[in-house]
Amino acid sequence: MASYLVTGGCGFIGSHLCVALLAGGHDVLVLDDLSTGHPDNLAPGAALMVGDIADCHVLHEAMAGVDGCFHLAAIASVERGVRDWTGTHRTNLSGTVAVFEAARRESEARGVSVPVVYASSAAVYGDPASLPAAETTPARPLSAYGADKLGCELHARAGGAVHGLHSVGLRFFNVFGPRQDPRSPYSGVVSIFCGRLARGEPLDIHGDGEQTRDFVHVADVVAALVAALRRAAPDAPVFNVCTGRATSVRDLAMLLGDAWGLTPTLRFGTPRAGEIRHSVGSRTDTAVQLGLADTMPLDRGLIDLSDWF
Ligand code: NAD
Missing domain, CATH: 3.40.50.720 (NAD(P)-binding Rossmann-like Domain)
Structure with a gap:
């Protein structure tokens, strides 16, 4: 050890x-x-x-x-x-x-x-x-x-x-999962959405929500x-x-609603200056070189998060 x-x-x-x-x-x-x-x-x-x-x-x-x-x-x-x-x-x-x-x-x-x-x-x-x-x-x-x-x-x-x-x-x-601080304005979008949905608040989306993330x-x-x-x-x-799968922020909000059995209210605001439009990675080299199993599907991870919020 x-x-x-x-x-x-x-x-x-x-x-x-x-x-x-x-x-x-x-x-x-x-x-x-x-x-x-x-x-x-x-x-x-x-x-x-x-x-x-x-x-x-x-x-x-x-x-x-x-x-x-x-x-x-x-x-x-x-x-x-x-x-x-x-x-x-x-x-x-x-x-x-x-x-x-x-x-x-x-x-x-x-x-x-x-x-x-x-x-x-x-x-x-x-x-x-x-x-x-x-x-x-x-x-x-x-x-x-x-x-x-x-x-x-x-x-x-x-x-x-x-x-x-x-x-x-x-x-x-x-990255998303339990213990990501939803109170921090600098936190990831998944934890911010989870925190707001759990409190019954609208989910704020910067721009049209078609920006994608992995x-x-x-x-x-x-x-x-x-x-x-x-x-x-x-x-x-x-x-x-990464997972190699791109998900739009709008789809993330809907997936989260489905996972938690709730209907989120989406509130669209102005796009964030300088925000990257699309981000998705290739996982090919990582999976081979590090010998890793398949990654967790997003909907499964979102269901598990309901226990934490
Ligand atoms: P986090 O803020 O939850 O954790 C960072 C930790 O570092 C905190 O506990 C903080 O108190 C500590 N810290 C900050 N400055 C320090 C300093 N000067 N001395 C000692 N400790 C200090 O962030 P996280 O999401 O867990 O991120 C971990 C790492 O992964 C970071 O390097 C981050 O840049 C990187 N990363 C995170 C993501 C993501 O989606 N969360 C994506 C890409 C890269």
Whole structure:
């Protein structure tokens, strides 16, 4: 059994990952500044260190003696990057470089490889010329958030070339599932819709609702994170984490209504400036390389969510 550091382990995806790692008999240390995460999300049996990933001293202490690191801490919002460009950059790129640096120092000190599995994002693609977006599709981010995530991938590659750092990046598409905070204005559309539907409120749609997304269940994301660990290497591979299925936001609202046996009221507003129109990923390489099973259908995941809201 192994011991892992999970940054952002009190957040949505990180908390699910910790449960899976602990169920596998591993030791888990969470490093989280609790800025958007909650102590209530801490998986029973995990240890918590409250601190900032951009603080090298904290990271050095957190990385000591671990067998690997899952790096999920970030300010996970395109909109926050618009409002606070330098602040989000500090966490999302400088913080990630600090994680890579701590893993490389720990690897060198112990003479072993301490691999890092880190969260990238579909935001690196921007508005791709062709869909579905595959890992070979040119990355042309249109947001500070996407640019920082692409920067993480470039630093991972540099870290491998210069220091022999072992890493693997996962480009998550639109993740949904239990524990995604519906109260946050920066949360995913699925959790916001669920929260509003549960309260009997109308579902707000920006624009005509025909914009599409690739909604992937958090259980499939956790399976990809765990499987990716053994693919960490100095050439810093990256994989999409998606379903390959595009769903419009309008269809999402109707599917949710069907799943919960309710009739949602849709309220259409002005389109969001700069919003990506269509996003769907290719899963071919990920499924083969990481040996993953089929992903959960969206309607099934939405039914399960009714227990949580
Ligand atoms: P989340 O906000 O629920 O979790 C992020 C966690 O990181 C929180 O617990 C937060 O407190 C912590 N954190 C933030 N800044 C920190 C700092 N400076 N130091 C220490 N901890 C810090 O977000 P999530 O949805 O679980 O996202 C996890 C990762 O996946 C992020 O890297 C995000 O960019 C990426 N991602 C998420 C999605 C999605 O749809 N949720 C899509 C693409 C990529």
